[in-house]
Amino acid sequence: MKVDTLVSDIYKLAEGALAPAKDSDYTVSASYAKWFEKEEKVRDPKTLYFSEVGDPCARKLWYKVNKPEAATAIDGNLRIKFFYGDMLEELVLGLAKSAGHSVEGQQQRVEYDAGDGWKIRGRIDAIIDGVPVDVKSVTKFSEEKFKGGLKDDPFGYYMQLCGYATTLNSSSAGFLTIQKELGHINYYPIDVNTGLFKLQVAHTIGAVEEKDVTMLPQMKPVPQSATSKNMKLCTSCSYCSYKEECWKDANDGVGIRTFLYSGGPVYLVRVEDVPRVTEV
Numbered sequence: 001m002k003v004d005t006l007v008s009d010i011y012k013l014a015e016g017a018l019a020p021a022k023d024s025d026y027t028v029s030a031s032y033a034k035w036f037e038k039e040e041k042v043r044d045p046k047t048l049y050f051s052e053v054g055d056p057c058a059r060k061l062w063y064k065v066n067k068p069e070a071a072t073a074i075d076g077n078l079r080i081k082f083f084y085g086d087m088l089e090e091l092v093l094g095l096a097k098s099a100g101h102s103v104e105g106q107q108q109r110v111e112y113d114a115g116d117g118w119k120i121r122g123r124i125d126a127i128i129d130g131v132p133v134d135v136k137s138v139t140k141f142s143e144e145k146f147k148g149g150l151k152d153d154p155f156g157y158y159m160q161l162c163g164y165a166t167t168l169n170s171s172s173a174g175f176l177t178i179q180k181e182l183g184h185i186n187y188y189p190i191d192v193n194t195g196l197f198k199l200q201v202a203h204t205i206g207a208v209e210e211k212d213v214t215m216l217p218q219m220k221p222v223p224q225s226a227t228s229k230n231m232k233l234c235t236s237c238s239y240c241s242y243k244e245e246c247w248k249d250a251n252d253g254v255g256i257r258t259f260l261y262s263g264g265p266v267y268l269v270r271v272e273d274v275p276r277v278t279e280v
Contacts, residue, residue: 006096030089055156070242084137089125104127131170133173136178154239159196161174163201229273251269260280
């Protein structure tokens with residue numbers, strides 16, 4: 001079977017039009033035991049991860065490598081959100097197996113030799129029908145990025161998958177998405193650009209080796225709305241564990257000001273008009 005028919009085969013399976021493979025197991029086995037692991041993970045010298053190579057913010061990675069203690073703790077809400085994504089990943093890969101497709105290499109370790117002792121490490125989600133695949137749980141809104149070829153890629157998903165494909169000597173790769181709200185499943189192949197990945201690795205290592213983080217560019221804030229004079233953190237910065245340290249000089253030295261809207265917190269770095277919502 002080919003990955004090109006994966007989505008339609010999963011739908012046929014769910015609709016009862018396709019008999020499940022004999023080795024189907026019908027369970028989702030994601031575990032949240034890692035929430036309670038207290039042992040601090042120590043990064044090996046000259047080691048980066050594939051998920052870090054494509055991150056658009058050089059400062060974020062600098063802090064992760066050179067000043068990890070500056071990170072704020074991940075709250076319970078975000079932990080549950082990540083776990084929900086883990087469950088959906090298990091579900092989609094299980095459905096792919098049951099639909100008769102070859103699913104191998106789940107969480108297989110891969111390593112790219114970047115030269116001068118540097119290593120890029122990571123774990124792939126799976127290899128489906130011989131193609132490296134990254135599974136992503138998405139919203140209707142966030143899926144638009146995949147439809148647009150990830151030209152807007154605040155979390156570096158494209159470069160991460162491109163790196164996996166490069167390391168595995170695969171000329172093809174793709175994202176398998178499942179939409180949280182409606183259960184829509186889609187597959188988005190990417191153009192594997194090995195040369196671009198290698199250039200990005202060199203650029204990333206150079207940023208990490210910079211002595212002074214202030215020599216690295218900050219991500220640009222964006223207007224809070226089309227009519228607002230206030231400026232807020234971009235999407236990438238909003239999710240960053242180092243935003244408080246990186247933006248400590250915002251708002252004339254006050255730092256980030258956080259306001260709670262119905263859609264979630266908004267992080268303002270310049271406040272001209274104080275929002276009429278709760279500030280924390």
